[in-house]
Structure formats: C-alpha cells, structure tokens
Amino acid sequence: MSAQRVTVIEHLLSQQNAIPTATGRFTHLFNELILSAKIISREVRKAGLVDALGFTGEINIQGEAVKKLDDFSNDILLYRMSKSGVVCGMASEENDDIVLVNNENSTGDYIFIFDPLDGSSNIDINVNIGTIFSVYKRKSAASGDVCKEDFLQKGTEQLAAGYVLYGSSTMLVFTTGQGVYGFTFDPGVGEFLLSHAQMQNPQSGNIYSVNEGNRSYWDAQICNVVDAMKIDKNGTPRSLRYIGSLVADFHRNFIYGGIFIYPPDNRDEKSKNGKLRLLYEANPMAFLAEQGGGGAIDGKQRILDIQPTSIHQRVPLYTGSQDDITKILEMMSSAG
Ligand code: AHM
Numbered sequence: 001m002s003a004q005r006v007t008v009i010e011h012l013l014s015q016q017n018a019i020p021t022a023t024g025r026f027t028h029l030f031n032e033l034i035l036s037a038k039i040i041s042r043e044v045r046k047a048g049l050v051d052a053l054g055f056t057g058e059i060n061i062q063g064e065a066v067k068k069l070d071d072f073s074n075d076i077l078l079y080r081m082s083k084s085g086v087v088c089g090m091a092s093e094e095n096d097d098i099v100l101v102n103n104e105n106s107t108g109d110y111i112f113i114f115d116p117l118d119g120s121s122n123i124d125i126n127v128n129i130g131t132i133f134s135v136y137k138r139k140s141a142a143s144g145d146v147c148k149e150d151f152l153q154k155g156t157e158q159l160a161a162g163y164v165l166y167g168s169s170t171m172l173v174f175t176t177g178q179g180v181y182g183f184t185f186d187p188g189v190g191e192f193l194l195s196h197a198q199m200q201n202p203q204s205g206n207i208y209s210v211n212e213g214n215r216s217y218w219d220a221q222i223c224n225v226v227d228a229m230k231i232d233k234n235g236t237p238r239s240l241r242y243i244g245s246l247v248a249d250f251h252r253n254f255i256y257g258g259i260f261i262y263p264p265d266n267r268d269e270k271s272k273n274g275k276l277r278l279l280y281e282a283n284p285m286a287f288l289a290e291q292g293g294g295g296a297i298d299g300k301q302r303i304l305d306i307q308p309t310s311i312h313q314r315v316p317l318y319t320g321s322q323d324d325i326t327k328i329l330e331m332m333s334s335a336g
Pocket residue numbers: 064093115117118119120121211244245246247249262275
C-alpha cells in the first residue's frame with residue numbers, strides 16, 4: 001500500500017499550501033534532514049558488521065566518551081544541513097560551541113539544533129537510539145553572523161521539532177506546530193511514508209519510566225513523586241518501562257500513555273538539574289508532547305517557557321500524559 005501513502009515532503013507541501021506566507025524554504029531543510037536520517041539509519045543497521053561500534057577516543061563537552069556512530073551522525077548532519085542553503089547556524093550535543101554556516105550557498109535564516117545520536121549507552125548493544133532536532137528562526141540581523149542569542153530562544157519559539165527513531169523500523173516523528181505526524185521508512189521505496197497522522201498522547205496511561213537506580217541520589221520530594229507514579233488512580237500498580245534512550249522511551253509513552261521522568265539528583269554538581277539537555281533533548285520533546293495533548297515540565301513550570309542561558313544547559317524533565325503532569329505539579333507545589 002506504499003503507493004498510496006504520503007511522503008514527508010508531500011505532507012509539508014500540503015501544510016504549506018494552507019499557510020499563504022510559507023516560502024517553501026522549509027522543505028529544503030527537511031530534504032537534507034531526511035537524507036541525513038536515511039544515511040544514519042543505514043549506518044546504524046550495519047554497525048555490527050563494519051568497524052562502526054566503540055569509541056573514537058575523544059571526550060565531548062559533556063565529559064562523555066564519544067562513540068564512533070555519534071561522531072559519524074554528527075558529521076553527516078553538520079554537512080547536509082549546511083548544504084541546505086537555508087540554515088545559518090547549528091548547535092549539537094557533540095560540539096562545544098555553536099557552528100556558523102558561512103558558505104556561498106547559505107542565505108539561510110534557520111537555526112538547527114540537534115542531538116545526532118541520543119542514547120549512546122545503547123549504541124553498541126543493538127538497542128533503540130535516535131536523532132533529536134529542533135528548528136528556530138534567527139533573531140539577529142541577517143547582515144551579520146548568528147550569535148548565541150539566536151540559539152538561546154525559549155522552546156515556545158520552535159518552528160519545528162522531532163526525532164528519528166532507529167528501532168524495529170526507522171521512524172521520523174515531527175511537528176511544525178500543526179499536530180504530530182509519524183513517518184515510517186520503507187527501505188524498498190527509500191522514502192519515509194506517513195504511518196501515524198495526528199498522533200495523540202493518551203490523557204492517562206499505564207507506564208512510568210525512570211532510572212530508579214538513582215533513587216539514593218534523589219531528595220524526599222522526588223521519591224514521593226516517583227512512588228505516586230507507580231500506581232494509577234485506583235491504586236493498581238503501573239508498569240515500569242525504561243530503555244535509557246530518550247527517543248525510544250518518549251515514543252513508547254507518547255503512544256501508550258504514561259510518564260517519563262529524569263529528575264535532578266545530588267550525585268554531583270552537574271546532576272543538580274538532572275541529565276538531559278534543554279535545547280536538544282527537552283525542548284523538542286516538550287513541543288511534541290504539547291502538540292499531542294500531553295505535557296512537559298521541569299517540576300515547576302513548562303519546559304517551553306524556560307529562558308535558556310547556555311547551549312548545553314541541563315534541565316529536569318517530566319513529560320507524558322496530562323493526568324500525570326497535573327498530579328506532579330500538584331505534588332510539587334504543595335510540597336513548596
Ligand atoms: P546521551 O545524550 O549521552 O545519549 O544521554 C542521554 C540519554 C537519554 O537518551 C536517556 O533518557 C538518558 O540518557 C538515560 O540516562 P541514564 O543512563 O542515566 O538513565
């Protein structure tokens with residue numbers, strides 16, 4: 001039935017036709033993103049057969065050892081997105097600083113922020129991993145270079161966000177602010193085809209997802225919140241599901257309903273805001289969650305309302321079904 005299915009570009013063009021001011025430049029960006037996703041997916045699929053597993057020997061800005069596939073995915077996205085001609089600057093989990101796009105092809109005013117291959121601990125063992133991305137319009141004058149402020153925009157300013165999930169199939173899930181759409185890669189056709197239209201996160205669900213191995217690092221309030229998430233409103237136990245790949249954990253909970261939590265902890269200075277990064281992990285997921293009727297908070301406020309102060313800043317993340325978000329906010333605010 002592939003012949004009757006809509007491609008990503010057809011979908012974008014149909015959305016664009018509904019917005020008279022849309023220019024079509026966005027589809028250039030997506031063309032390169034789709035090509036990057038296909039190349040990364042191909043590399044992930046054959047990783048065990050070629051010398052693509054293991055570490056490069058480098059340490060990234062997060063202090064983490066860089067895997068070869070992280071590095072490969074980062075290079076592909078940096079190269080392809082700079083070729084799109086519509087991107088003027090990029091930020092990646094794997095680059096300390098922002099990356100300016102200065103080539104003769106670039107008349108772009110889009111900012112592209114991404115995590116090239118999230119879920120690093122799962123790369124070498126054939127478990128789901130993903131690429132996460134977020135798109136903004138630059139704020140600074142088009143005549144000069146982009147600056148940090150172009151990247152430090154609130155999540156509410158995102159034009160598009162999404163992820164590619166390298167799972168039992170490869171899926172591209174994204175929003176441009178008109179709902180959430182999922183496209184599954186058909187390897188025979190070589191295209192991502194619409195498989196999940198207007199995805200909705202159930203109001204409540206049966207799953208809670210958290211790395212409970214960190215419990216001894218949590219304060220009492222976090223322990224209480226996690227304990228409350230283990231049962232439903234009738235007191236029936238819920239299921240714990242945790243892969244340790246944000247894209248996969250989010251995707252499952254987005255479809256089945258439930259809550260994903262990565263709270264702050266006290267193991268060291270850098271964990272006091274949790275582990276996940278605001279710009280290229282929390283904000284894109286928050287945009288998707290809200291577009292699908294779910295929510296995403298840092299424990300007190302909407303993720304999307306947070307004013308970023310640095311490219312790689314971390315943030316606690318609670319994202320999922322609306323009933324759970326409401327309950328967490330109630331518990332957090334009554335505890336003060
Ligand atoms: P990474 O960017 O180094 O891959 O780390 C992010 C990942 C997320 O995908 C996942 O939600 C989290 O780290 C899991 O962390 P932990 O192993 O501490 O539970």
